[in-house]
Amino acid sequence: MSALDKIKKMLKGHEDKASKGIDKAGGMVDKRTQGKHKGHVDTAQDKLKQQLGTDRGQDGPPRS
Template identity: 75%
Template sequence: MSALDKIKKMLKGHEDQAGKGVDKAGDMIDDRTHGKYSKHVDTGQDKLKQQFGADRNQDEPPRS
């Protein structure tokens, strides 16, 4: 089992909180770099949210 699989298992049911944490970490990086890498940070945030399932709305059915 990979580290990412273990993290996903721990975060199951807490996707919204994981998304908030990813946003907060990205904002901190943007603050420290004065927005120099904001496009890269945004891309990383989006990919992490997809991996953790934090990008899904509760109203939408899960994607297969």
């Protein structure tokens, strides 16, 4: 079992909290870099949410 699979298993049922944590971490990076890398941070956040399955919108299914 890969590390990513283990993380996904741990996050099962807590996707909303994981998504908030990813957003908060991205906000901290943006603040520390004064927004210089905002595009890269946003892309990384989106990809991480997608990998972890936390990219669910308000209505349910993952965004594509």
